[in-house]
Amino acid sequence: MSSTTIDTQLWPKPREIYYHFKRQPVLGIEHGAYLILGVAKNTEDRNQHFVVTKPLYFCDPQQNDERDVSFLVRPVEYFYDYVDRPSFQGKRFELITDDSTLQTLRLSFLYTSSFLDK
Secondary structure (H helix, E strand, C coil): CCHHHCCHHHCCCCCCEEEECCCCHHHCCCCCEEEEEEEEECCCCCCCEEEEEEECCCCCCCCCCCCCCCCEEEEHHHHHCEEEECCEEEECEEECCCHHHHHHHHCCHHHHCCHHHC
């Protein structure tokens, strides 16, 4: 499935918050939560679109691949992927719709600050 075959009305919208399937609730309500900033287009391949996200949990600065990372991008089609693993079967990303959870996440440090944006 390519991003050009997915109805743009179904694409994640700015300010929506999603949980990733690898989320570990014992690590807190923010763990695995991603704020949608928007959708970006690849300037070299105009048919490729990426969702730009801001993680609402602290990335591990000890890991070279997470140090100094402000935002993450994933192909649009990843938001519609179905994961089929022995430990998990379901959507890769799940839109958070619970008002109480959303309110808590919107008050979190990383949602309300520019900490990751330096």
